[in-house]
Amino acid sequence: MAEQALSLSYGQAFVAPERRRHRSSMSVLVPEDAAALGAKGVCALISDSIWRNAIAKQAGDLSVRGFLTDYYSTPAHWEVKDSATRVLRALNSWSHSQSRYIEGGSYVSSMSAIVFRGAEAHLFHMGDTLVFRLRGAEFEQLSRDHVTDLGGYRYPSRALGLDGNLDIDYDRLPLKQGDLFLFTTRAVRGTLMPSDYVQLIRSDVSDLDAACERLAEAAQQRAGARGYDAEQFCFQLVRIDRLPEREPDAPEPVYGSMPVPPELDVGERLDGFEVLAVLSRTAKTRVYRVRDVHGGREMVLRAPSPELSSRNAYLEHFLLQQWIVDRVRSPFIPRRIDIGRPHRYLYYLTEPVNGETLADWARRHPQATLSQRLDIARQLAKAVQALHRRDVLFQQLRPDTILLDPHGRVVLGFFGACHRREDDAMARELAREVGLSEHSAPEYALDTEVGRRSDQYSLASVIYWLLTGRLPYAQPPHELRSHTGLEQMHYRSARLVNPEVPVALDEALKRALDPQRALRFRRLSEFLLALRDPRRASAEEERPALREPANLWQAVAGVLLLLLVLSWLIR
Template structure:
């Protein structure tokens, strides 16, 4: 028998403005697949200020951005973690983009309600309003965050208003029949709680009609009191059926699957035959397998059988699987969807026939500067794709990078990847230490300092330095550091000494990306990537000299021929 799922009904109504555009945006999302069990349903409302020239864009972007990013968060993140991280990322983007807008800003109030199982999770910032109607009770669930300035009321603590965001969070039980009303600050001073209850209950079977009644009544009341009546919007969400109670959290259900036993070549698992053992470590097993039905070759990765009770590692294993399944980039290995039910905990990746960067460099000692910079550019693009999903790689080095027969760079090992968090990434640093530091790891991993995106930038630049020179940028390896004073012993060795093809500009960029002090590196990896693209183009142009330079013998032969012809003509004229 199928499990009973959460069921909702909703209605909406806008009052069409006489001029301009609405500054509000609303949406309800009820997934139809397993996402409903793991991430739940969402109902949102956003509202920007009436003086904002791009108010409609700000509201729409907030709602669409939240829905897109929230449902893309790792399956093992709980609801609060997922929503908070998405809102903080949206706030940072909106705040930074506002500085590039001449008129207006991407500032908006937002209330987002996530319903999953038998609980509701409300996230609120600014002055949008959410009420709950339960029986005879009509309760406001959000607080108004407003500031009076020059006789006008502006939302405070709104999304995009400041680099830091203070989010109200409310976790509450929900019941069948609960009605949630979403509206904006414009309705203040029009309808009373008794009006809401009366108008909604005229006919609760049609929520769109109920919202229309609210909008019409608010218009009439506003006109009577001399208010502007062209910016009202209402959204009603009703819980028609609660989800069936299930033990445990849905996001950890996959952890209930047993870990595969120790496998050898020729063994079969869920219709997959092991063709080769690629790796056995204390934490994982990696095999090249073949689907016995289709013949397709794949890579299977599973936790080590000895770690069946290590839940902390299993959570990290699920993050690795999420990276493969959700990060879509030509430079990150692709996940393979299972064609049959899985009886064990593992995930499948596309098999990439190729070699490591270490082997490639050994086989191509005469590769051009342009080729090497192109490899670095591809690798940086893969790292950027992970950073956009708030994931640190932490294990960038030549032995961990694959290059296929077409020269395509593919990242396929995520054993130390970690999501960015708010504790200075202390847990990320500890995970990287457990997996093992290497000669390309940033200095902060060996010291008790914060790590982050610029740590991946250091490892990327160190790998490129090695690819260009065959050496390391410092005489002392960062993983050998013991105290902060050891950083003073790290003196950069110019890449031009080992490779004169490296331009002074490229050398300076490497020096900056490899600075022992994390704060002094490029602020964003995109700056380094853009620079690499320009240097690669210059290298390609310099490696393709003009026809005149490539064929100087033919040039002089032509000049001599012309001179001979002129000499003969002068004799004839005589």
């Protein structure tokens, strides 16, 4: 029997006087997709801003919507803590930066979020929102109050958007069937006692919405009796109905919930796919052309190598490759195919690319025009730019990893060296493991920091080769052994080999290929601009010097001097 999925119920209630601004927001999101539920779990969260904030409602709603949207967009193989922390820090940076443009308000809000995945709950807390757990008769507060007293008023501290650096409380809690989690705001302080919560919730736990309504009514009555009935109250209950269970004799998953496929040959079948051809067998991956026996559609099936079935680090990288295909929306990245039926093994499917490598295309088209080659160069730059927008380093850019379909469209189909962190030793190690080439940036050989500008170097090197058939430096950078070798690298102008290359493009290539990483273009878009219309840029540079302001005034001064001499002669 397959592993049961996590099941929970929830209820909500909100009470706010009309004359007060709505400033709280809450939500529970249960993914409909079983894969997303298993990888990312269920999110329940609450957000609250201060009533003196002119945009309190927007601040509360933004933090909730932003977290839910971005959290479920993170790679499936990332751990819950890593995914949520990155999303919260990015959201905090944006909120903090935008608050300076708001008069009388800010995007500051307290927030508490719990991610329920498997048999565990992951709590993330900032500010003064409240989270409680009711287990049996035990009622316990899980969150900590972070408040500051200023002028007799209590303000949340360590809240989302309050400062450029976010300090997040994190806790990992085991779940039990029947656990109840209560989310509320600081406004409830001074109204209900722990015994009130337990009594009001336990009086009828079959209807969680009704339980939240009882809590809201009781809090409002207590607040009115104490003279501050203008407060708003927000309650959200989440109950764990069923935890995932596994049969005693069921095998442990190799990674996630699926094992690595076995070695396949032509004619064999896997999950309803018949292998038509073995496209690639490497130390890390297997690539097959397959046909769906149910619909007849041909696809490409990519799976980890069977030898990696017990090496989670490599399986994580395989899942990153799947995430790239799934999340990077670009015509230059193969589209992932969802067949709508469950997998028994760890693999993913993409559309087939019927084409050839850039190296093969260049050999077959030695007389290709400059315009044709620049069109390929521009497509290639946009493909790399699409990866960079998702913080992905390609690291394997060379003519034999770039595909061209029959219509001349560039496709990047090899992701064996992709990495998601800049300046990371793991990125360099991964690139060297896959194999450096003459198009690799010098920093890989010298074991220094790598990043987007390293991909920029490889891109420019491939474009230089595409335009000239040669390499920009006499000594390939991947053969460097020390930093002194950088000083001996002298750029060979592309115009010396191919005079058709515009001056502006040659200068752009020279900068993008600078041996010093810091001296290359800051952004890939700057290099892409030089590729779009290099002839126009060159024409502007080669216009007569009279267009320059200094030369223009020199010419005017010369004319005036001539007129002055003529006036003397006439006298």
